[in-house]
Amino acid sequence: MTTPETVRVASDAFAPPTTTTAELAPLYRQMLAIRRMEEACAKAYSNGKIGGFLHLIIGQEAVCVGAISALRPEDYVIATYREHGHAYAKGVAARPIMAELYGKKTGLVKGLGGSMHLFDKATNFLGGHGIVGGHVPLGAGAAFASKYRNDGRVTLCFFGEGASTIGGTTEGIALAALWKLPIVFICENNQYSMGTPNDRSFAVNDVSLRALAHGMARDRFDADDVIKVKRRIAEAVERARTTSEPTLIEILTYRFRGHSMSDPGLYRTKEEVEEWKRKDPLNGTREQLLALGMAETDIEALEEDVRIEIEDSVRFAEESAPADDYHSYVEKR
Amino acid sequence: MAVITYREALNQAMREEMERDANIFVMGEEVGYYNGAYKVTQGLLQKFGPKRIIDAPIAELGFAGIGVGAAMVGLRPIIEFMTWNFSLVAIDQIVNAAAKMFQMSGGQYNVPMVFRGPSGPAVQVGSQHSQSFESFYANVPGLKVMMPSTAYDAKGMLKTAIREDNPVVFMEGETLYNTTWEVPDGEYLIPFGKADVKREGKHITLIAWSKMVWTCLDAAKALAADGIECEVVDVRSLRPLDVDTLATSVRKTGRCVIVEVGWPVAGFGAEVAYQMQRHCMDALDAPIERVTSDDVPMPYAKNLEIEVQPQVNDVVAAVRRALYLE
Secondary structure: OOHHHHEEOOOOOOOOOOOOOOHHHHHHHHHHHHHHHHHHHHHHHOOOOOOOOOOOOOOOHHHHHHHOOOOOOOOOOEEOOOHHHHHHHHHOOHHHHHHEEEEEEEEOOOOOOOOOOOEHHHHOOOEEEEOOOOHHHHHHHHHHHHHHOOOOOEEEEEEEHHHOOOOHHHHHHHHHHOOOEOOOOOOOOOOOEOOHHHOOOOOOOOHHHHHHHHOEEEEEOOOOOOOHHHHHHHHHHHHHHHHOEEEEEEOOOOOOOOOOOOOOOOOOOHHHHHHHHHHOOHHHHHHHHHHOOOOOHHHHHHHHHHHHHHHHHHHHHHHOOEEOOOOOOOOOO | EEEEEEEHHHHHHHHHHHHHHEEEEEEEEOOOOOOOOOOOOOOOOHHHHHOOOOEOOOOOHHHHHHHHHHHHOOOOOOOOOOOOHHHHHHHHHHHHHHHHHHHHHHOOOOOOOEEEEOOOOOOOOHHHOOOOOHHOOOOOOOOOOEEOOOOHHHHHHHHHHHHOOEEEEEEEEEOOOOEEEEEEOOOHHHHHOOOOEEEEEOOOOEEOOOOOHHHHHHHHHHHOOOOOEEEEEEOOEEEEEOHHHHHHHHHHHOOEEEEEEOOOOOOHHHHHHHHHHHHHHHHOOOOOEEEEEOOOOOOOOOOHHHHOOOOHHHHHHHHHHHOOOO
């Protein structure tokens, strides 16, 4: 068994990774598409077109995009109820996502799941789960199956820092460590568990340290650079794939909006939010692309392409027929 | 036909199914090296090895969830709860994950798995270890709930549960493991939603499941001495429920007593009573009677424990009420 002393922690002084426009531009495009998709969702919600709970990921896009870009198509991703971006980054198109939120028949899960329950078997996206921490053992289960079948797949399991204390997360991580499952646990630490800041949630404000109790590798870093996210997740993915060793990674990030659409976010100051917005990874990535030599006009063309894609998804959702079948999927026949 | 125990029947079912399908594995506390807390998995580790017979630490929420996740991507887990009492710390995985996955995913991810283990009051183990949660689980769409009463049923029903493409709650009678029954040598399967007439009679129908079937058979024997012929119907599958077989019997006898070891309020017997009055109103000659445990947590003292649970004389008294004999 690995002892805590031998566990590697990637250093925060990690040199800024080098990249190319060929690598970075598609990631920028994904992050921007997710941002625009979330903005379109907010608008539709305000207009009463989308119901229920709507948790937006605006501000955190570099986490799901960077992390999932380190995977192969056959790898699994499982996420929380703040998962539109994760589904998109795994390869789900904007159209079925938007149609699902609109409660339409053409939705990704036929209007049965909504914002919190996106699933896509074709891209190995294991869902959108609404019980905090409840999905963490499920992710470990997918990884268990990979080890059982020796299929070489890796599972990325995302959860918020607000989920890090609950039993599902604790047990899922403990069992993955015990059985050496090929999984990477990614704690997206956006500083607030709904309205509760971390200093009122944790005795020790470092979720990654919990790996030590399980002899598990860990890492902890900011989500300010999508390529950094990709590289550091790739290390853990490689460890899972080649040695079947799990890793717990905490990524520090921030959601620009409230917990959900019904949350005005009064528990944090305007200055704090503005401070994080100045570090918006989208802006940073755009500047990086320019610095790498991508022409402003090419970036604008990409941005226009995203605008068209998201507008098209909204139109598709608007024009689709309402969901009409709630009997056929209670059980597999 | 061999006479085997309920425990051996369950063991044979798992053994035979695991030989058929390499995707099946068993996970739970003490299922491997210890051979099962109740010895239901006796010898399976030796036969199938530690890859397929997996000892889990005490983390029901975690390993039940691992089962659901593994089932989503195509394995066929059998998750053993040392007893169903401990399933409550894992109920989120059963109700919020396993039962809803197929629906939540729009029909993309089904969950072919069995949650199994002993259920119902044992002997003097106190309130936290003497409970019967079938009414909880039978309430949930997306689950199937089976409760065999005999070794014959246990084997045929567990094999069906293991082959099912949806999650099954399989509750074994904790006090039934040593009971014996004739079991055929060849393979047989007992389908979901198929009740079984365990004793024929013409005066009154007794409806029960799991260990209460035995109590009803004993009551029927006692009443036969007075010339009262009870028909005993074993529900076997609570969800889906075989309303037809139950109603056919009640329409024939015109009277019905429903016996369960669980608590009375919102107990599964209340649903059965509703179905029987709905389907048999014009044939009923008396109000439907229910016999349940008392509405209290289970006491430890042996005399009190017996008093709380339905006994043969309680069933006999209910039958006599339904026959207007007292």
